[in-house]
Amino acid sequence: MSTRRYVRPPWAARVVGSRLARLFRPSIVGRLSVVRRTSGQRQSVSVAVLRYDGQEYLVAAYGDTEWSRNLRAAGRGQLTRSGRTQQFSVVEIPVGERPPLLSAYRREFGKRPTVERTFHALPDPADHPVFLIRSLDRLPGHGR
Numbered sequence: 001m002s003t004r005r006y007v008r009p010p011w012a013a014r015v016v017g018s019r020l021a022r023l024f025r026p027s028i029v030g031r032l033s034v035v036r037r038t039s040g041q042r043q044s045v046s047v048a049v050l051r052y053d054g055q056e057y058l059v060a061a062y063g064d065t066e067w068s069r070n071l072r073a074a075g076r077g078q079l080t081r082s083g084r085t086q087q088f089s090v091v092e093i094p095v096g097e098r099p100p101l102l103s104a105y106r107r108e109f110g111k112r113p114t115v116e117r118t119f120h121a122l123p124d125p126a127d128h129p130v131f132l133i134r135s136l137d138r139l140p141g142h143g144r
Contacts, residue, residue: 005063005127030081032058036066037073049079049133052104058090059105060129061115063122068129079133090131098125 032047045067050057060068071077076089093101102125110116122128 005122028081030079032067032071032077032079034067034070034077035074037070043067043070047079048105048109049081050101050105050108052101056133057093057101057105058131058133059101061105061109062118063127064129068131071131072129076136087136089134089136091134093130093132095126098128098130101130102128 028051029046029048031044033042033044035041036043043066047058047067048061050059058068058071071090072092076087079086079088102119106116106119110119119128
């Protein structure tokens, strides 16, 4: 059984990469906003959205991050991409169902050295929370 861990991204990925990521692929890279589980304040972080088999997922590539813990606790968040904000709920994917999603994530985003390095440091699927995004904007009573 794995002990969930976290790999802190390098300084460049945290500071520079986070700000520049949205410029490269605005339909894929978004700004996640989620309520912090302890303070109730909002946390915002850049995330890459995985599209797989007609669905969208958030993958915590760096391990059990603060944003993944906050999202797990809140069960919902906001994702801003290309100037549009989407309200969503999440379903955490069970560990046994993560391998194909993590493989797809690595194919899509693993060219970034920090991502691939993290998967080498944390090879166990249990170390990478994966969340299915369920848009609330498409549900009755939640439209724009």
